[in-house]
Amino acid sequence: MLSKYFKPAIIKKIAAGAGTPVYIYSKAAFLKQIRSYKKAFRAADPLFCYAMKANSSAGLCALAAAEGFGADVVSGGELYRALRAGFPPGRIIFSGVGKTPEEMAYALKTGILFINAESFEEVLALERVAARLKVRAAFSLRINPDVDPHTHKFISTGKLGGKFGVSFEEAQKIYMCAAESRHLNPVGAHFHIGSQVHSAGPYALAAGRLAAFILKLASRGVNLKYADVGGGWGVKEGAEMADLAPLARAVAGVFQGTGLKLILEPGRSIAAPAGILVTRVLYRKRGGHKNFIVVDAAMNDLVRPALYGAKHPVALIGPAGGPEGVYDIVGPVCESGDFLAEAVRLREPAPGQLIAIYSAGAYGFSMSSQYNSRPRAAEALITGPAAWRLIRRRETYQDLISSEI
Numbered sequence: 001m002l003s004k005y006f007k008p009a010i011i012k013k014i015a016a017g018a019g020t021p022v023y024i025y026s027k028a029a030f031l032k033q034i035r036s037y038k039k040a041f042r043a044a045d046p047l048f049c050y051a052m053k054a055n056s057s058a059g060l061c062a063l064a065a066a067e068g069f070g071a072d073v074v075s076g077g078e079l080y081r082a083l084r085a086g087f088p089p090g091r092i093i094f095s096g097v098g099k100t101p102e103e104m105a106y107a108l109k110t111g112i113l114f115i116n117a118e119s120f121e122e123v124l125a126l127e128r129v130a131a132r133l134k135v136r137a138a139f140s141l142r143i144n145p146d147v148d149p150h151t152h153k154f155i156s157t158g159k160l161g162g163k164f165g166v167s168f169e170e171a172q173k174i175y176m177c178a179a180e181s182r183h184l185n186p187v188g189a190h191f192h193i194g195s196q197v198h199s200a201g202p203y204a205l206a207a208g209r210l211a212a213f214i215l216k217l218a219s220r221g222v223n224l225k226y227a228d229v230g231g232g233w234g235v236k237e238g239a240e241m242a243d244l245a246p247l248a249r250a251v252a253g254v255f256q257g258t259g260l261k262l263i264l265e266p267g268r269s270i271a272a273p274a275g276i277l278v279t280r281v282l283y284r285k286r287g288g289h290k291n292f293i294v295v296d297a298a299m300n301d302l303v304r305p306a307l308y309g310a311k312h313p314v315a316l317i318g319p320a321g322g323p324e325g326v327y328d329i330v331g332p333v334c335e336s337g338d339f340l341a342e343a344v345r346l347r348e349p350a351p352g353q354l355i356a357i358y359s360a361g362a363y364g365f366s367m368s369s370q371y372n373s374r375p376r377a378a379e380a381l382i383t384g385p386a387a388w389r390l391i392r393r394r395e396t397y398q399d400l401i402s403s404e405i
Contacts, residue, residue: 002238002358005029005382006276008317014380014388015354020280021297021377023365025391028382030060030274030361033241034067037266040244044252044262049093051231051267052078054362059381059391060271061085070113072231072265076103079110089113093228093263095142095190097122097163104129104137114138116190116228118165120174123184130183139178140188140228143171143213145206147193165191168213175222186222188263189214192230195268198242200250203229207254214260227255231265237359238313241269268362275361277302277377278317279340281353282332291327293346295355298331299338300371302357302364306337313358314341322348329355333372365392373400 005026049072050064062085070091071082094107095116117123117139130137144165178184191206229251235241255262279297304310329341368376375395382388
């Protein structure tokens with residue numbers, strides 16, 4: 001259980017100092033996941049690009065950069081954050097299906113490693129931007145390997161019929177066209193089959209298809225340097241990351257001896273176990289056959305339960321509480337979908353008691369919003385057994401309107 005990283009004493013200390021709701025991250029847990037990747041893949045010596053969409057907080061990104069990781073960004077804003085966090089431009093890749101010409105120009109001027117393109121029209125747009133800037137744009141192409149990872153439909157991205165990537169047939173046409181361009185430099189091929197993948201089998205299948213395709217391209221005079229196999233390795237809510245050895249065997253073995261530089265884009269598997277959301281009990285109520293615990297965090301703070309049906313473990317912090325019961329934990333937002341947990345068995349908490357929601361380090365704060373004009377939560381980092389620091393202050397009412405004119 002992840003509670004070993006989040007002791008009640010430090011949680012209470014942070015809640016008292018930063019208020020609630022508050023995201024709390026463990027430096028030790030975050031670094032453990034990063035170093036597990038480095039250890040499992042040490043023989044392959046890949047480039048790890050931390051997927052910033054999972055959690056782009058500067059306090060965590062700086063830790064990843066200091067460990068030698070690069071960054072995988074999906075917007076101009078994430079690129080800006082990555083540079084400010086200390087990721088070297090030459091270790092940054094820019095993914096996503098809808099990059100604007102302005103974002104492409106920003107990336108090319110910055111000198112990132114390459115852009116991951118996702119359509120023929122995007123590659124042509126990149127060519128026009130590069131021509132205007134009088135540079136040669138290094139790019140990789142996201143290929144849809146048509147592999148079903150058997151995960152939630154919203155986070156499955158490797159099957160044909162989705163918005164991500166292109167087929168192998170279209171990819172070949174794009175690469176052959178790019179090879180003739182003065183302003184395009186095809187350097188890699190990429191796939192990302194989805195998130196929360198708990199078996200190495202889909203990776204092995206996709207990697208095998210990608211490797212065969214890259215060899216086919218080489219026979220036609222297009223020699224790539226990078227094979228990017230994305231991220232998505234599963235980590236169950238309430239648990240640490242699963243053993244990476246099967247993934248390393250499945251992926252690294254396919255590209256061994258090819259001369260290609262392997263790239264991986266881990267995100268959620270690193271950040272999720274390293275964070276919790278701490279909220280405070282406001283009220284208890286009964287509605288029909290259900291018991292509710294109303295807390296000061298809401299779906300605007302953590303949307304995964306409502307959006308994905310994610311089931312995050314929860315725990316009371318402090319006294320054991322009253323009699324055990326089954327509760328829905330809900331927030332103040334005016335939506336029936338505003339719940340953080342459903343049908344959880346807990347001791348009855350007292351008003352004012354703290355509740356910790358585990359495995360909230362990824363797609364928690366990064367997907368949070370100001371819905372219902374609720375200021376976004378603070379973020380804190382545990383740096384030692386009894387030490388912590390604020391890495392993002394709580395928003396104020398003034399922040400809600402600071403951009404309005």
